[in-house]
Amino acid sequence: MKKNKRNSFNIPEGYFENFNDRLMDRIKEEETGKAESLIPKNDGFTVPDGYFNKVTPAVLSKTLEKETKVVPLKSNWSFYYGAAAVAAIFILIFSLTRKSSSESISFDDLASAEIEAYFDNNTLGMTSYEIATIIPIEDVSLDDVLNDVLEESSILEYLDENVEDIEDLNLDYSDYE
Amino acid sequence: MxxxxxxxxxxxxxxxxxxxxxxxxxxxxxxxxxxxxxxxxxxxxxxxxxxxxxxxxxxxxxxxxxxxxxxxxxxxxxxxxxxxxxxxxxxxxxxxDQELKDRLVENLEADVYFEGDEIQLKLQKALASLPDKQKLVFTMKYFQEMKYEDISEALGTSVGGLKASYHLAVKKIETYLKEN
Structure with missing residues (x-):
């Protein structure tokens, strides 16, 4: 043990002699980011044999595939013309055969029970908000959609029980003046 | 090249x-x-x-x-x-997202292309517990030996921030490996 004359602290023998070496080792470790002894240097992942040789042609064929998907606009038009011509022929045949039959079926001929059954069995896939946006509210009164007649007293009773602040109703007071 | x-x-x-x-x-x-x-x-x-x-x-x-x-x-x-x-x-x-990460690590035990031993599996568990950024910085620096400047460009984060994330990741992984 080496004693310092001016204080009572001791240091191990040869501490300063190899300090530089230890410091340089530490700096080297820090720089390479490999100072962590606990953490394994290899993470254990492997790849199938020959994978890296196969991946290049796989990628190149896909980029080629994506390019060939670009179809010139011109040929699209000829396709549409063809489709339009076929559709026109079908419409012509259909209208001719329809004329030959004596009675045509209209929407009114559908039994209302069938329409109701359709709505019962098929979900419209619309929320009540979406339905509300397409049905003109001015033309529909509450009595049209409710089975029972709604008494004014019931409405007032409902509002009395469920509305805490009259402001929430956003009423346009000018209507009542 | x-x-x-x-x-x-x-x-x-x-x-x-x-x-x-x-x-x-x-x-x-x-x-x-x-x-x-x-x-x-x-x-x-x-x-x-x-x-x-x-x-x-x-x-x-x-x-x-x-x-x-x-x-x-x-x-x-x-x-x-x-x-x-x-x-x-x-x-x-x-x-x-976290459940998926845990499952992916669990699947490694049966993966034919993972030859890691117990400590390497633990390392993956530790990595799965880190936030994305810390995990990315750690793997890019530790396993891919990329320079901080290159990682910074790739991830769009400052070098200082990356260094902090890396040291934090190392500390967390070491603690995990010691405790588990």
Missing amino acids: IAEETLVQELKQEESRAKAFEVLVNTYKERLYWHIRRIVLNHDDTDDVLQNTFIKIYKNIDNFKGESKLYSWMYRIATNESLTFLKQKSKKMGIS
């Missing part, structure tokens, strides 16, 4: 694009593979993401402005593709 600027120029010209792209794939496929593999863990998923990454690079090469290195730009695409892939996978399976 072909200079990066020359390669970018050739990629942007139609007549030289196909050949230059082949050079690009051959030059970077292994590095990008390992980067993606350490995020998605499974080989087949890595293969899908790697191919999608290259297709995206091919389709977007005209948008590459040269403000960063081509290599960092590709790493950025690979990182985004990998993280998006994991997000979509967890959504499809109806589980949280």
Whole structure:
């Protein structure tokens, strides 16, 4: 043990002699980011044999595939013309055969029970908000959609029980003046 | 090896694009593979993401402005593709991102392309518990031995922030390995 004359602290023998070496080792470790002894240097992942040789042609064929998907606009038009011509022929045949039959079926001929059954069995896939946006509210009164007649007293009773602040109703007071 | 600027120029010209792209794939496929593999863990998923990454690079090469290195730009695409892939996978399976990460690590035990021992499996568990950024910085620095400047360009984070994330990640992994 080496004693310092001016204080009572001791240091191990040869501490300063190899300090530089230890410091340089530490700096080297820090720089390479490999100072962590606990953490394994290899993470254990492997790849199938020959994978890296196969991946290049796989990628190149896909980029080629994506390019060939670009179809010139011109040929699209000829396709549409063809489709339009076929559709026109079908419409012509259909209208001719329809004329030959004596009675045509209209929407009114559908039994209302069938329409109701359709709505019962098929979900419209619309929320009540979406339905509300397409049905003109001015033309529909509450009595049209409710089975029972709604008494004014019931409405007032409902509002009395469920509305805490009259402001929430956003009423346009000018209507009542 | 072909200079990066020359390669970018050739990629942007139609007549030289196909050949230059082949050079690009051959030059970077292994590095990008390992980067993606350490995020998605499974080989087949890595293969899908790697191919999608290259297709995206091919389709977007005209948008590459040269403000960063081509290599960092590709790493950025690979990182985004990998993280998006994991997000979509967890959504499809109806589980949280963290649950998916835990499951992917559990699956490693039966994976024929994972030859890790107990300590390497524990390392993966520790990595799965880290936030994405810390995990990315750690794997890019520790396993891929990338420079902080390159990681900074690839992830769009300052070098100082990356150093802090790296040291934090190391501390957390060490603590995890000691305690488990």
